[in-house]
Amino acid sequence: MKPIITLSTDFGTKDPYVGAIKGVLLSAIPDASIIDLTHELDVFKPCNALPFLKDTITWFPEDSFHLVIVDPGVGSDRIPLQIHSPFGWIFLPDNGLPALMNEWFPNLSFRRIPYLEGQPEKERSPTFQGRDLFARALIQQAKAKKGTHLGTPLYPDALTRSFDPTPSGMCRIWNVDHFGNILLGCHVSSPPERILLPDAPMIIPYVRFYQDVPVGNLGILINSSGWLEIFQREGSAQKLWNLQKGDRIRILLEGGEYKSL
Incomplete structure (x- = not known):
């Protein structure tokens, strides 16, 4: 090989x-x-x-x-x-x-x-x-x-340690992908019952599939790699909310198991 x-x-x-x-x-x-x-x-x-x-x-x-x-x-x-x-x-x-x-x-x-x-x-x-x-x-x-x-x-x-951990109750944006999806530095191993984003410009539902919200609406889900992801169906969540890589937002998770950057 x-x-x-x-x-x-x-x-x-x-x-x-x-x-x-x-x-x-x-x-x-x-x-x-x-x-x-x-x-x-x-x-x-x-x-x-x-x-x-x-x-x-x-x-x-x-x-x-x-x-x-x-x-x-x-x-x-x-x-x-x-x-x-x-x-x-x-x-x-x-x-x-x-x-x-x-x-x-x-x-x-x-x-x-x-x-x-x-x-x-x-x-x-x-x-x-x-x-x-x-x-x-x-x-x-x-x-x-x-x-x-x-x-x-x-x-x-x-080993050298130089990473600044995110405070409790906050979540770091580690990437905005090609589609404008906002990838949060919160990796889920057991799904929470509820996710709240207090600073969001609108109520963002916690869903399982992109199709669970109408076209143009925001949602948050656990993506294929286990990270929390804020998306706009068939649009750019980043443009709608105007968040950038490295920004931190408040987030509340009820139940489940997860690890944060």
């Missing part, structure tokens, strides 16, 4: 960065299947990537490889990491996101990865470690014998 490699970055698509990383990967693993999950993660805000990763990489097979680069501390003494998970190997810096992942994803183990022995100094750029450190560590792990791990173990207690 061809190695599966996913890329999730804040690089955008108009600059050479993604192409350079792919060149390094394919030069070493020509038969790799490289999948661009996104290059539009929030710039300089690594923890904001958590919901996106939860909705994507967790669907991949256990022998996959995931490069996750949002690295405002590039070139600093922050720790480069390899995470082993039930859905593959993840390569990323210790920037607050790994600690958050440890709270949301099961059965993770962490290792500190070094620069590769014998790697020329000219290939150790302090400003592009996605290419020169993390991609090359991924290559080494992909070529290693089964059961072999890079680097040295790192306990989760040693």
Whole structure:
């Protein structure tokens, strides 16, 4: 089976960065299947990537490889990491996101990865470690014998914590999707009996299906990934309510089980 490699970055698509990383990967693993999950993660805000990763990489097979680069501390003494998970190997810096992942994803183990022995100094750029450190560590792990791990173990207690949790009774908007749906940082494991949004411009019913409200009306439901989602049927909830990613709104849930960002 061809190695599966996913890329999730804040690089955008108009600059050479993604192409350079792919060149390094394919030069070493020509038969790799490289999948661009996104290059539009929030710039300089690594923890904001958590919901996106939860909705994507967790669907991949256990022998996959995931490069996750949002690295405002590039070139600093922050720790480069390899995470082993039930859905593959993840390569990323210790920037607050790994600690958050440890709270949301099961059965993770962490290792500190070094620069590769014998790697020329000219290939150790302090400003592009996605290419020169993390991609090359991924290559080494992909070529290693089964059961072999890079680097040295790192306990989760040693991970950097930089995420500002949302106060009780509030909910953070983590995304506004292509359709204008407002995705809330509240993940539901057992449906509540009732959901109230005190700051909404109108009464928003809690429903199960988009079709449960008339065309043009707002509703809130649990989406296919378990997040609470405010939608306008066949329209844009974001335009109707004028909320933005990162905003916080008041929310009241009665019953059920859920976890908030």
